[in-house]
Amino acid sequence: MNLPKTVGVVSLGCSKNRVDTENMLGILAKAGITPVADPAKAEIIIVNTCGFILPAREESIDAIFDMARYKTMGTCKLLFVTGCLSQRYPQALKSEMPEVDAILGVGDYPRIVEAIEEALKGEKPVYTSSRERFFECGRVLTTPGYSAYVKISDGCDNRCSYCAIPLIRGSYSSRPYDDAVNEMNRLAKGGVTEITLIAQDTSRYGNDFPGGKTLLAQLIKSACSIDSVKWVRTLYCYPDTVDERLLDVIAGNEKACNYLDLPLQHINADILKRMNRRGSPEYIRRLIDECRSRNIIVRTTMMVGFPGETDEQFEELMEFVEQARFARLGAFTFSPEEGTPAFDMPGQIDEDVKKERLDRLMTLQRGISASINASRVGSVEKVLVEGRRGSKCYGRSSLEAPEVDPSIIFTPVSDHSPGDYVFVSIDSSSDYDLYGHESGGDSD
Ligand code: SF4
Numbered sequence: 278m279n280l281p282k283t284v285g286v287v288s289l290g291c292s293k294n295r296v297d298t299e300n301m302l303g304i305l306a307k308a309g310i311t312p313v314a315d316p317a318k319a320e321i322i323i324v325n326t327c328g329f330i331l332p333a334r335e336e337s338i339d340a341i342f343d344m345a346r347y348k349t350m351g352t353c354k355l356l357f358v359t360g361c362l363s364q365r366y367p368q369a370l371k372s373e374m375p376e377v378d379a380i381l382g383v384g385d386y387p388r389i390v391e392a393i394e395e396a397l398k399g400e401k402p403v404y405t406s407s408r409e410r411f412f413e414c415g416r417v418l419t420t421p422g423y424s425a426y427v428k429i430s431d432g433c434d435n436r437c438s439y440c441a442i443p444l445i446r447g448s449y450s451s452r453p454y455d456d457a458v459n460e461m462n463r464l465a466k467g468g469v470t471e472i473t474l475i476a477q478d479t480s481r482y483g484n485d486f487p488g489g490k491t492l493l494a495q496l497i498k499s500a501c502s503i504d505s506v507k508w509v510r511t512l513y514c515y516p517d518t519v520d521e522r523l524l525d526v527i528a529g530n531e532k533a534c535n536y537l538d539l540p541l542q543h544i545n546a547d548i549l550k551r552m553n554r555r556g557s558p559e560y561i562r563r564l565i566d567e568c569r570s571r572n573i574i575v576r577t578t579m580m581v582g583f584p585g586e587t588d589e590q591f592e593e594l595m596e597f598v599e600q601a602r603f604a605r606l607g608a609f610t611f612s613p614e615e616g617t618p619a620f621d622m623p624g625q626i627d628e629d630v631k632k633e634r635l636d637r638l639m640t641l642q643r644g645i646s647a648s649i650n651a652s653r654v655g656s657v658e659k660v661l662v663e664g665r666r667g668s669k670c671y672g673r674s675s676l677e678a679p680e681v682d683p684s685i686i687f688t689p690v691s692d693h694s695p696g697d698y699v700f701v702s703i704d705s706s707s708d709y710d711l712y713g714h715e716s717g718g719d720s721d
Pocket residue numbers: 433434435436437440441442443477478515
């Protein structure tokens with residue numbers, strides 16, 4: 278059967294979904310199907326969707342319609358939809374989008390070539406039943422060659438009352454330790470120097486293995502022990518599995534970025550309880566202090582407008598954020614998700630009130646970010662170069678995660694390529710970005 282020669286992909290949602298995209302491209306590459314950047318040149322287009330909240334679903338549906346145009350005006354023969362929206366609403370997608378040729382769920386990627394063969398026969402396959410999680414199939418990176426995400430587990434057992442992810446990704450499962458380490462070594466051999474460990478719940482890693490001990494601290498050590506790896510960062514931790522052992526490994530290892538992504542969602546005890554989040558306000562405050570005492574910066578995510586959130590409870594959140602002074606904070610409004618306990622909880626908050634609370638929180642955070650940035654003026658930072666803008670270069674220090682955090686923009690003294698590490702003296706700052714000049718000599 279004449280398989281398509283080229284594939285175009287739209288990868289939406291989180292970094293975990295991006296790793297799935299890269300695994301799919303790895304499977305297709307083995308079947309002789311080459312990725313192309315321009316969808317107009319792709320014989321098969323895959324939209325790897327996100328489906329956990331309404332805005333993400335809308336973005337995914339728009340992308341599918343957008344790519345469907347190439348079936349009439351480009352070389353595209355097949356349009357595939359994969360990812361969380363497929364896993365959550367396969368039949369609705371099939372019935373409402375006739376332009377889609379196949380639908381694959383989050384565990385069915387190994388069947389993608391089989392799906393292509395079926396689709397070429399006009400079958401319109403829908404595969405969403407597999408619960409397979411990890412595919413050791415030679416990823417094709419879509420991140421710059423010096424940086425890669427490593428997914429170390431999938432699914433989630435925390436069952437936060439507002440979250441649909443366990444309904445989509447299923448229960449928690451750690452990736453075999455050796456598979457994760459082997460992949461990190463493969464990536465390092467391929468030129469990756471920055472590794473970002475990801476999952477829905479990264480800090481729980483390993484506790485479903487015999488013995489039940491969390492192994493994230495050990496895994497970070499394994500990653501740091503790879504010679505050519507320079508930075509190891511951890512995202513998506515859950516408060517009550519972040520212990521002193523983990524913080525000591527992060528703080529005590531030069532290659533481990535002093536950076537912890539710790540979505541907290543709220544600080545009010547009643548709200549946390551109704552969100553079904555473990556970790557009391559006292560525990561959370563202590564944890565933030567533990568991070569601060571080790572010079573580990575915290576990125577967090579907050580939710581405003583959870584059902585029943587009173588003005589007082591929101592003010593309590595504002596006070597906490599003012600005191601905690603997070604280096605990085607993102608926030609979003611509560612989105613009622615079908616199938617979750619919070620979907621029809623009483624006390625649903627008006628959208629305008631949610632929006633107003635979100636604006637107030639992000640305005641507060643902008644000020645905090647500006648003052649934290651100002652405190653970095655005068656420092657010399659090791660910067661991973663990501664590119665050029667005119668005469669300037671831009672990049673990140675170990676305190677900025679890829680894709681989600683601001684940049685350091687600097688005047689170089691010589692030519693640099695993306696992936697180089699250089700020292701930069703910070704001369705000035707804005708609310709989010711830092712500005713400086715290269716202070717001579719490659720850092721490595
Ligand atoms: S920790 Fe909570 S919010 Fe995060 S994926 Fe799990 S259930 Fe969802």
